[in-house]
Amino acid sequence: MNSLTPELMLQLTMLVPVLAIAGILLTGRSENVREAVSVIASLIVLALVIGLYNTFKAGIAVEVNWFEIMPGLSLSFRLEAMGMIFALVAGVLWLVTIFYAIGYMRSHHEENQTRFYACFALAIGSVFGVAFASNLFTLFIFYEVLTLSTYPLVTHAGTAEAKKGGRTYLGILLGTSIAFFLFAILGTYFVAGTLEFTQGGVFPAGTSVAVGGALLVLFVFGVGKAAIMPFHRWLPAAMVAPTPVSALLHAVAVVKAGVFTLLKVGTFIFGLDFLNELPTTDALLYLAGASVIIASLIAMRQDNLKKRLAYSTVSQLSYITAGMLLATDAGITGGAMHIAMHAFGKITLFFCAGAILVTLHKTDVSQLRGIGWQMPVTMAAFLIGTLSIIGLPPTGGSWSKWFLLSGALDADQMFIMGVLMLSSLLNIAYLLPIPILAFFPPADGVARPAIKEAPLPSLLALSFTALMCLVLFVFPQPLYELAASITQ
């Protein structure tokens, strides 16, 4: 195993999905082989990520430099705590989602499955690129690849509605990234002369706070994947995608790439101290807070389950954005932990929604009364996911919310504290009734139907993620250590 250096492992996390694409395309004729390729690739990637985690824990610095396009502009990668969290989450969840997808796609008789798996692999590959990028430029490239590779997934159904959703998706994500994000990157490069993620920020002392403030605004709006209002519209629009896509990409990979980028920018481009000085930080913080509340309120009014979950995601993402904007150590730690916690919680919920769809063909919340008796495992998992999103023990979500709260306290941001409290209440209001209703007895006179669960691979997948929510409550230590080491 000597030849498998950490550097190689890091590159392989990106290359294996790309190789898998070739495998998927070549074996597209036969379903079983094609899916086997996907599973094997995801297993390899997971192994690689865990290997990298061990390396990282051992304190070995891993850096890879592909090529330098211009002085100060290079494609290079580095292993670092925040990226490690993101990569771990993505690696674990890819495997799980592949299993889930196999069950879902087969029982749903979707077409163009080869394209689906190929794009899926590409998307995951670029997620690792985002996670390990050592500078803003590299991150930007993979960020864009992620956008482009997920477009075919969003429009997978090929219907007019899917096209419309896809166009909104692409329009907002590409539009914000080119108009604001790229502009902000160029501005940063121009002001600081580098795009390298550096502890404590890259801006030289004495940089005008006006310029810095303007750049921060551009970044926050430009990273459209973080879905801060008013650029959140793409997320509900993308819900036309098949559920595994919504689950992995729009609850985990894509949106998390967004907030991850923001956390990186806040911590390593601006630096917490500089962030504190900027005049626009507070305003953006209020905006993030408002996003949290407004998105929750909208979520309450959605009857479509996936739409409701989507708005819930919008709301939760703004937690992380707010965590970055708090500009305190605890805020960053909480934000980073929330990436993982929310990922497991939300993906459970999406898995459940998809399971309900393929088994009972129900999409609306109002139809769900009593289904808990038909799908007990699924709805139990849903309950756990709900608790994690709300932030109640015994689920992992309670930890990240705790750190966010303490971050707000550190920063004396009573407003954000209030927002967090209020939003937890709102979460309870719009999520908890679903599992509770599900276990209500069916309406009078209707016979209790027999148990009819989702296909086995899907069921396993959602049980696993639900379990993870619980495990993360009991063993948050490794995650916490990683998150806490970000700012050191």
Add this chain to the structure above:
Amino acid sequence: MEFLGLFNYWVVIVLMMIGFYIVICSNNLIKKLIGLTIFQTSVFIMYISMGKITGGTAPVLADGITLYSNPLTHVLILTAIVVGIATTALGLAIVVRIHESYGTVEEDDIHAKDKQA
């Protein structure tokens, strides 16, 4: 010749502009090309006037003559005239083909036919 000083140039400019006007304003393609010729010829006149010396003679070296008009402008304009006729010939060739395929050499008729298509 004093009064000719700049008056000459001004008249030449008027000539140029008449040619330019024909180019822009004509609807007929052949007339456009003729306008182009007028425009170019007037520019040639401007060049040649620039090279003239009062009292000079043609730049063919001969004994006893010391004042020659500028031969360089003559050379340039010789070249330019040739370029001009080449352009005109090519333009006319296109006009012939346009007439064959559109059946007209009027600009607005061509536009109308293109709109139909």
Add this chain to the structure above:
Amino acid sequence: MIVHLSVLQVIIPLIAAPICLLLRKSELAWAFATLVAFMTLAVSVALLSQVMQSGPVSYELGGWEAPWGIEYRVDMLNAPLLVLISAISALALLASRTSIENEIPENRHTFFYIAWLLCMAGLLGITATGDAFNVFVFLEISSLATYTLIALGKDRRALWASFQYLVAGTIGATFILIGIGLMYVMTGTLNMADLAQRLPDVENTKTVFTAFAFLIVGVCMKLALFPLHLWLPNAYTFAPSIVTTFLAATATKVAVYVMIRFIFDVFGFEFSFTHFPLQEVLLTLGIAGIFVASVVAIYQDNLKRMLAYSSVAQVGYIMLGISFASQTGIMATLLHMLNHGLMKGALFLALAAVVYRMGIAQLSQMHGIASRMPLTMAAFLIGGLSLIGVPLTVGFISKWYLVSAALENGWWPVAAAILLGSLLSVVYIWRVIEVAYFKPVSESTPDVKEAPAALLIPMWILVLANLYFGIETSLTVGVSQMAAADLFGGLR
């Protein structure tokens, strides 16, 4: 032979053209023309390396020293452009034989190759020369050849487009002639270097001001700066596809080069930007061109026309770079000239392949075409991404420098405008991608095969160049940087 490189560059194709006529057979003419184009490419590469090693090359034609004779002068500014012209020409010629099969009647093929060689020689001549009047002569060679090439298009509208271009081009050339004449009357010389020395003495005169105005307007006509671009969309749309490839990639670039040469070298930076409101004019027209042309491009169904409008928009970017009046700005302009040549070459070659198979590049007939012509559409995709300015393609590099130059001047809104312009290009490129890749093959999609290798190979060479120079930028950026430094260094 090494001392003759700069003149060989031009006279090889120039003398080859009549030889092609003697060959008569179109296959022979094609083989010979292609061979010549590759020879020219070799010469231009050698020339570039010579210039990079030992500085500008000057060549006295006829053995008469400037300013009495005509001088060829190749430096860092024009040497890369020479390479671009001959490279694109060679690659396009490689594909031309297949491409014109369906587009030009058999008995005109020989003339097509001759006109091509003449056009190429003309463009090379304009670029290499150091004499103002010689620019005019070679401009006319290339223009006349271009009118011919355009008029050879299959559609009858090609004739009309060619005529429009002929009128516009001749007006432009005559304006340039007036400009040269007025410069000559004030200085008595036609050599560019000599002009540069003598113009400062008379730079406060109204005559020189007018000369400059006429030159710029004339050149802008040729380079299709908005709003003088009206001839371009028709010409590019109806010309034979391979001609469009060549022209789009090279012709406007040469006009831009002439403009830069006159602005920075002949008249000098001082004059151009202080005595003349050049900055304001170019900035306004450049931005207006980017937006108007990009928006128009979005609504086109014919892809060649769409890319033609996109070319107008790209000229806007190039002009913006000049208007910054800074070393970074001019460098971005030079870089974008080269890069835009690469991307438009690839894109139009892809369209040439589409036209070859389908007869026309109409978006409404291209539903799901990517499944029928995967390699062609992949090339179009990459070219399109480059046009948008996606990282790892050449488009990104030049946009990057352009925005940097804007920021250097502190012109934030302009930088934002450049990015918004890219956004518009996303829209029109994405329309194509969506139709070609995500629409199912429909009834109206003709049953076609992948393009033949003769088209695919040059196309992919250009596509790979788009990627290569998007990643390994030291050559292009280095050359542009040196050229920009020369332009500014020579003035201070």
Add this chain to the structure above:
Amino acid sequence: MSIVATYLSWALLVIGGLLCISGSVGLLRFPDFFTRMHAASVTDTLATGMILAGLMLQAPTWIVLAKLIMILVFVLLTGPTAGHALAKAALHSGLKPLLPGKSGVLEADTKPSGGV
């Protein structure tokens, strides 16, 4: 000799010039194509001839004289030929000369012209 030659030369030049003017006036004033053509050919031959003759008398060297004579010969050859060709072409394309009609007023000949 020289004085005589000079006066003669000037006389010829002046007469030639006057003929030119009269020819132009005729060109404008005459009623139909053929009469106008007549006026034009007078300018072509007689007036030009006069002017050339006048110039010959002032010729400084024999070579100039020879050139002038050659010009004269060519003019005398081409002028009438061109006039002839024009008239033929006009007749050929159906243009009829005006002739005095019975009432003495000029009118187009009604008879088809015989032959070509």
Add this chain to the structure above:
Amino acid sequence: MESFVHVVIILMLVTTAIAIVRVKDLFAVTMLAGIYGLLSASFFVLMDAHDVAFTEAAVGAGISTLLVLTTLSMTGRFEKASVKPQADYRPVLALVLVTVTGALLIYGTQDMPGFGTADAPVQTHVVPRYLNDSATEIGIPNVVASILASYRGYDTFGEVVVIFTAGIGVLAMVMSNATKMPVVQTALMSDHVVLRIVSKMLIPLIMLFALYVQFHGEYGPGGGFQAGVIFASAFILYAMLFGLTAARNVVNHTLVQLLSALGVLLYGSVGVVAMINGGNFLDYNFLSDDPVAGQMLGILLVELGVGITVASVMIIIFFTFTARSQKEGEAD
């Protein structure tokens, strides 16, 4: 006296130009354009530019008039009267544009050296060398010829190529697809006895004159271009009189094409030979041991090249146009 003539000529030019704007009969417009060419040729004589005048007379009044007339015979004689009222904006627009351009030019003339001044930069820089040294460097009296063919010989090479390009363009566009030319030709002029005899007399003389102009260019006005045009006009005259087919029998179409290429090649190869002999491209000094003899030889050869190309391209253009018009006449 001279300035009186000057004023008269430019006023006549203006009158002609205005007439061209107003007249709708394209035939008349063409003739007026020919007159314009002839008047400008006279103007050039007045400006001491004999070579230019010669060329302008041959081109402006000769060849281009002829070509336009041939085209008119195909496209019709009258310009369409503008009927659409909405087309009315164009003259106004044009007038504005033209006024602005003209105003700018007039503004620009204000600092120009006055007409005819001897100490203008045009007369004091660069040109004196040609006037003073060309006698020893080139050895021929016509300075225009020595600049044209030697000092700026490369421009002239470009000029030949331009003409060649035009020939190629016309061939590529207008050449009939049929290889055989139509034999039938109506309304031949060959039954005009007078015309035929006079022309037969003249054609050899015209050719002779062309040769004189070609080879006398070093000593007086003339040179390859003018000679080429004159030479071509002899063939054009022949074709007009005896029909295209007869003319084609005299000069084969393929042969003319080859000749047009050969002219360019001759010019180019003179340059290449100079290069092989160790000089720069077109450096005639290296054509012979004695530089002046080399210059003479070089100029002679390149002028010949110009003459051949110009003559053959003019013939090609005229022949293709005529062939096309006859084909069109048949189609009607």
